[in-house]
Amino acid sequence: MSRAHARRWASAVVGLGSLLIGITIFRTSLTDDEPYSYAFGHRIVFDGNFVRPGPFEASKLPVLALAALPERIGNWLGLDRRLAERALSLTALHTRERSYIVDNLPVYGGRLVTALFYLGIGVLVFAWGLEVYGPSGALGATLLIAFLPTLLGHAAAATTDAAATFAVLAAVYALARGLLDPTIERILLAGLACGFALLTKYSAAALAPLALIMVGIRTLTAEPIESKIRVAQAALSAVVLTGLVATVVLSAGFAFQHPLTNLNELACASRVMQALRGWIGGVALPLPYEYLTGLDQVLQQDQDRTAGGAVYLLGTLSEHGLPSFYLIATALKTPLPFLLLVLARPWRWHRRYTDLVWLAPIAWFAIEMSYGLNSQVGLRYLLPVFPFTALLAGAAWDHGRPRRWRQLATALGVLAVIEAAWNCPHYLSYFNQLIGSRVNAYRYLADSNLDWDQARFELWRWEERQQPGTYFLDARYEPRAGLVVVRASELVGVYDVATYRWLREANAHGTAHLIDSVGDAFLVFAVDPKVVLPATEAGQKSGPPGE
Structure with a gap:
């Protein structure tokens, strides 16, 4: 395959993925996190400040200002919602949607x-x-990441997960090229990329230790004709300069408001920040005040488990992080063709630098998220590693492999495309075949892995097919008989263990039976009228769960 053909095919692949995202955008309701994310971005664009008034905005960063730009531009152009109403009237969406x-x-x-x-x-x-594989491997890696359900789902939400995934990939790519050939242009580009990544998600701070690890990789994989000492010196110098540029970009992202911060000025509610204040409290750090304030709040919330709900895995709730959470979530929510291609990739000595560079963020994020955090509420936190995983899997199309193996890799890639298209728009709730029927998904994971309140449209359509008074949508604490519809995350008690405790117990005792799911995220139970209040006595509450 020529490079020109590969580019055309890659454009088609990403174009089809973009179409699936477009469908998902307008076929799903707002997720739990989007109102908070958008409010923060709106405040930056319209008010020019970065204040976080509530705990749910602690982790928000300036990249969200981009999400508010369409509203700002629309106001400037004098557009009103009637234009959107006319456009939506041409679609198959129902009136309520x-x-x-x-x-x-x-x-x-x-x-x-x-x-x-x-x-x-x-x-x-x-x-x-x-650069690494040539046309076939590049196209294969692009296909795998383009049709990854978790990425498709989060690319259709106004949150920071897709932005952080792009930014971390760009930063590592730029750093890898800069360490190979540390020219001023490459160092500047790496600094811009790293600075932008810091403006997307606090987990991008992992780029600092990753940069040092990459210096070690560059030194250890130096060619025999290179001096390892000189390579290490050049790489360290490049990383220092990259860091300086990144701090300027970070301050620019906060509009240079309070760009130098003394930790003695902060509340330092988290133990980590308290320890840092004890060591360097009198030093003015070249980091924006609001960036450090948000970081402190995020660390404190993770430390005290005051945001995000409980960790839920395989039917068990925990107030602390579970080391196996992300490994199991990845195994259950990644398409099997993708996993098989990663596990079966060939390793080549001449690719050792890029292979290790790709492995570094995968290993770092996996270990940090699994052992360093209590807030394990979604595979989205690990989303930045998947582009590197796809690049590793691209070796399945290595020209050194037998033709039949490359054909098998192509067949697996096609299966991944078909599966992604088939599951549109249910990407946030996607699980692979390891769990059996999708109705069983709530037994394994919850929250943004399954139910992020994205399926209201399908719930409303389900309601239209039901007779009034024959089902209940809000029976969180008091038992009801008949059909009870519940959000999966509320059923398992992620947000409040007392929520639907009666239904969990009835299900365990065989007096409530799961008979259906709506949009994967809502579960329909048939509750035995002999053991709870009759529906005719209790009355019906209307409105989707969570309202």
């Missing part, structure tokens, strides 16, 4: 901005794969 989108139009506009990061991920994976 169209009204919901119009009422939340700014956030849906922000979703379109998030989708642009998906395009960027596809471009970078293809470009890096082309």
Whole structure:
């Protein structure tokens, strides 16, 4: 395959993925996190401040300002919602769904901005794969990441997960190239990429230790004709300069508001920040005040488990992080063809530098998230490692492999495409075949892995097919007989263990039976009328769970 053909195919692959994202954007309701994310971005664009008024905005960073730009531009152009109403009237959406989108139009506009990061991920994976493997491997890696359900789902939400995935990939790519040939242009580009990554998600701070690990990789994989000492010196110098540029970009992202911060000025609610204040409290750090304030709040919330709900895995709730959480979540929520291609990849000595560079963020994020954090509420936290995993899997199309193995890899890639298209728009709730029927998904994971309140549209359509008074949508604490519809995350007690405790007990005793799911995220139970209040006595509460 020529490079030109590979580029055309890659464009088609990313184009099809973008179409699936577009469908998902307008076929799903707002997730639990989107209102908070958008509110923070809106405050930056319209008010020019970075204050976080509530705990749910502690982790938000300036990249979210991009999501509010469509609203700002629309106001400047004098556009009103009637234009959107006319456009939506041409679709197959129901009246209630169209009204919901119009009422939340700014956030849906922000979703379109998030989708642009998906395009960027596809471009970078293809470009890096082309450098390492050539056309076939680059196309294979692009196909795998483009049709990864978890990425498709989060690229359709106005949150920071897709942006962080793009930014971390761009930063590591730029760093890897800069360490190989530390020119001023490459160092500047790496600094810009790292600085932008710091503006997307606090987990991107892992780029600091990763950069040092990459210095070690560059030194250890130096060619025999290179002096390891000189390579190490040049690499360290490049990383220091990259860090300086990144801090300037970070301050620029906060509009240079309070760019130097003394830790004695902060509340330092977390133990980590308290320890740092004890060591360097009198030093003015070249980091924005609001960046450090948010970091302190995030660390404190993780330390005290005051945000995000309990950790849920395999039917068990925990107030602390579980080391096996991300390993199991990855095994259950990644398409099997993707996993098989990663496990079966060939390793080549001449690729040792890039292979180790790709493995470094995978290993770092996996260990940090599994052992260093209590807040394990979604595979989305590990999403930045998947582009590197796809690049590793691209070796399945290595020209040194037998033709039949490359054909098998292509067949597996096609299966991944078909599966992704088939599951549209249920990407957030995607599970592979290891769990059997999707209705069983709540037994394994919850929260943003399954139910992030994204399936209201399908719930409303389900309601239209039911007779009034024959089902219950809000029976959190008091038993009801008949059909009871419940959010999966509420059923398992992620947010409040007392919620639907009666239903969990009835299900365990065989007096309530799961008979269906709606959009994967809502579960329909048939409750025995002999053991709870009759439906005719209890009355019905309307409105989707969570409202």
